[in-house]
Structure formats: structure tokens, C-alpha cells
Amino acid sequence: MSKIAFKMKLNAGFKEEYKQRHSEIWPELRDLLKRKGISDYTIFLDEETNILFAVQKQEGATSSQDLSDDTVVKKWWAYMADIMETNPDNSPVSIPLTEVFHMD
Template identity: 65%
Template sequence: MQRLAFKMYLNEGQKAEYKKRHNEIWPELKQLLKDAGVSEYSIFLDEETNILFAFQKVSGKGGSQDLGQTEIVQKWWAFMKDVMKTNPDNSPVSVQLEEVFYME
């Protein structure tokens, strides 16, 4: 099991909409994540900076960031592009984070 973390950037004033959309996550997207080995996925918001911190536990080689070629993820990105900073292909601007401490 590997632990992955990354940050993304929420647009100003979009906290409620971001939460709403994730509370109503599409069942087929949730299933795709589970099928890809994502067993835990949390996203936290730093309201001072609008930085989203994401954490995943993943069995396998990659996490959600490796599913961008799938149709459902591309639709999700298009759906989310108005509430967060995105790249030209609608993927969220994200930065992988290095784990520097872990305690069991």
C-alpha cells in the first residue's frame, strides 16, 4: 500500500460548490477509483490560501492522478474546471508532495 499526497488550487469563493460536487460524486467515478486501487481518498482545504491538500492510500502503481486518459475522468475534469485552477486539458493544476514523515 502506498500513500500519495498532492495539492490543487481552488478558485476564490468556490468552497461550497466544490464540497457539493464531491458530496455528489458520480458513482461510476467512485467505482473507477476503487477499481484502480484507491482505498482512501481525502481532500482538505486551507481557506487562507485556497490550496486543496489531497491524500490517498493506493494499492498498485498509481492513484487518481494516473486515470486522466479515461472518459469519466475527463468528464469530471470538465465539470470541475470552473471551480479550480486547471491545465489546458481541464486537468487540475496539481503538485505531487513528498512524504517526509510517517508514523504508524
């Protein structure tokens, strides 16, 4: 199992809306992520910059950012597109981060 991290950008003023939408994450999206080996998925917000920092564990090479062909993922992206920085296909602009330190 590996751990990956990436960052995204939330539009200003949407912290509570982002939290609300994720507190009601669709069961079919949660099930898809688990089936694909994605677990221990956490997203943090830097309120000064509106940068979202995400970290997740994954089995194999598939992360949540690799599920662009799935209908449920496309619907989730469309649902979230109005409150965050996105690409033309509604996927969040996601920038991989390099691990530079880890302590067990």
C-alpha cells in the same frame, strides 16, 4: 499499498460548491477509483490560501492523477474546471508532495 499526497488550487469563493460537487461524486467515478486500487481518499482545504491538499492510498503505481485517458475522469475534470486551477486539458493543476514524516 502506498500513500500519496498532492496539492491543487481552488478558485476563491468556491469552497461550498466544491464540497457540494464532491458530496455527490458520480457513482461511476467512485467505482473507477476503487477498481484502480485507490482508497481512503481525503481532500482538505487551507481556506487562507485556497490550496486543496489530497491524500490517498493506492495499490500499485496508479493514483487518481494517472487516469487521464478515462472518459469518466475527463468528464469530471470538465465539470470541475470552472472552480479550480486547471491545465489546458481541464485536468487539475496537481503538484505531488513529498512525505517527510509519518507516525503509525
